[in-house]
Amino acid sequence: MRGMEKSSKLPKLPLVLTGNRLRDGDVVYFDGSDWTGDLSGAALAEDEATARRLETIAGDSAGVVVDAYLVTAAKGEDGRPAPAHYREAIRASGPTIDFGETA
Amino acid sequence: MYRYDEFDEQIVRERVEQFRGQVERRLDGSLTEDEFKPLRLMNGLYLQLHAYMLRVAVPYGTLNSAQMRQLALIAERYDRGYGHFTTRQNLQYNWLKLVDVPDILGLLADVGMHAIQTSGNCIRNVTADHFAGVAADEIEDPRPTAELIRQWSTLHPEFEYLPRKFKIAVTGAEEDRAAVSVHDIGIRIVRNEAGEVGYRILVGGGLGRTPMVGKTVRDFLPRVELLDYLQAILRVYNRHGRRDNKYKARIKILVHELGAAEFTAQVEEEYRQLERDGIAVAEAELARIAQYFAPPPLDERAEPSDLLAKAREADPALELFARHNLVPHKVRGHTALVLSVKPIGKPPGDATAEQMRVLADLAEQYSHGEMRITHMQNVVLPHVRLDDVPAIHERLLEAGLAEPNAALITDIIACPGMDYCALATARSIPIAEDIQRVFADPARQAEIGKLSIKISGCINACGHHHVGNIGILGLERMGRENYQITLGGDPGNATTLGERLGPGIDADAVPGAIEAIVDTYLELREGPEEQFLTTLARVGHDPFKPALEAKKETADASA
Amino acid sequence: MPLLDAKGLTTDTTELVALDELETARDGRGPGDRFGVTVPCDADGEELARQAPGAELIAIEVPKTGDGRVFSLAATLRERGFGGTIRAVGPLIPDQFAFALSCGIDQVEISEEQFARQPLDQWLAAAETITRTYVGPDGIFARRSAA
């Protein structure tokens, strides 16, 4: 898993903190005070100090969010975070295929 | 089919309540995630990219109509209206909430189903030949053996915390349709010179990142000794299997590092010393369980069926379907009907709740209430009268389950890949769909003949790409999905692992590359009877390489 | 550190020595002294059963929650006739208690931190949630054949 070692090397900045909510497994992002389902509402850490603060929040949230991790994000034109990697893009917007009743 | 007695029922019920308590203790902080994770995995519950995924066991692939309807109900009530049939005779739900899972397990228990040990570092649900009890080449139905092992391994106190997962498969037929040689333990039901039925035991097979073919540790094990012998193997593994590195923790690595001879010697030594309390059990239980698998009352009927023959003449779609999706049954005038859960351009193995109900109804009406799940991710109606095939076909057409492609090139195995899976390095399902579209024309598929494509979204190889005639492995290269193609894999009796054709290619180049490979095969084969593997063995990989290169260039040019 | 058995919290003052001190401990023991031996969980059960006569207790060190070697080791010791107390020392969780008891482990010693999160009632409840499994003297297989 992508669990975090203390004071480990950070992924490339800027970063967001994300994980899956324990109760329902939903993808969530830390928005500065709480967890949100929307990547564009996530807090974007653009410097190491902010990133380290997010890191401690990951540890403190273990009862609510499973395996929270910091991940590199892109900064969209509007300044809001956007996925930087296809894995995160799929996490943020769901499977890329039709499924279930829509299939 | 096996039916639970009061003890089986009780253990499954208690297990549900146990899990309910474990979820509560996770939520209230008594259990950390590290402590809880193995517990949920042992109940088949993963945390995937978007939600929790529950893996339900379809024991040795056999399912009745009531169970299928319950699976449909759960799909609608708790998931998004569908489920995914896997290569390991499981059904997976992709969109569950942790807090709902105890209730879902309760609904499964209502119909004699469960998710016990479908994941985790324990003995997983046992798989068996999906044509058990149907195939003419069968020495004996493998399901009583599989059920006995299921019971023995369920909550076995000594073996719930093994170094790694442990998969057992059983086949009773000459042709190995259960891929026993790529399991941790593969069991073949065999007959010795004296005509007695017993087991050949293979250990140490597996796919994943270090694919290996199992080694025979016992050529003939008297059947009553099965449980004790398994006990000896598992104990040697539990004590000596590596726990320092999870990639080296499977029994295949232990067998490999010790050497098959030394491993066998250790097992035999442990077996010699063991308290043999399993012999009486195996004897009594195999007889008790076997009663449940008595074949349904099928009357021999005329074969070929006139009715079917006439209908085939009149209806080209039925003709195609009948040609590819009917499997011979050992009772004359009957067939095992393969229903392809691989419609063109849809996720392989996904069935909607509606489709599940149609399957349940058809099974009830035409197949003694019984269905099978195959490792090809398809469903089988095992006991169908040939006369009934036209009527069934009509219903399948309406339900979108009449694809006439069993074992053909669009009958693709694909793992969930990055659309769902947290471990994935690339997507698998869209690749499968794109390839299906290229070969959508049934006439073209028929011309190509039997050819298996298997796709995995990472090196863990859940899509069995190593043993695909054409295997596709999704990786990541420089921030992009990248696909490696292997040729020559074969899961059958002469298990062979495919060899890489060349460097990886981009997603959008894959369908073209596959098409070029197939065209090359069609060009080089000595006749329509010559299957892909035969041609490949004759001409080698080289003639296929340029095809791959050419497609890469066109993809680059169009990019 | 908290020590539990099937009935609840317990104490046990048996003195523990390392395997290579076993003989000295045995020879030097006075009347009524109890002694036992601490072993890692990769110890060889068969050999241990041969070396251990006289020892009242074998304490098996368990490095991780998921390390199931302790179960096979305990079961092997019992099969080879060890009749004393078997103790598992390490981060077992209540959900493993029933397995431990079935394999012949009598006591579990865990950390204070863990006991605070997982107090006694969780251990006792967990030991009883599954009334019986298939194997073992009181297992379902045995029950069926007795019926």
Ligand code: HEM
């Ligand atoms: C979606 C979540 C899944 C996860 C997280 C997962 C995880 C894994 C992992 C880690 C391995 C490698 C084990 C090893 O080499 O030690 C593996 C192997 C395998 N999985 Fe999955 N898997 C998933 C889904 C599936 C599905 C959907 C199927 C069936 C269609 C499947 C069937 C298999 C098979 C057959 C193997 C290789 C055989 C072997 O164990 O050697 N898995 N899986």
Ligand code: SF4
């Ligand atoms: S092969 Fe990889 S991507 Fe596919 S299901 Fe298995 S673990 Fe996931």
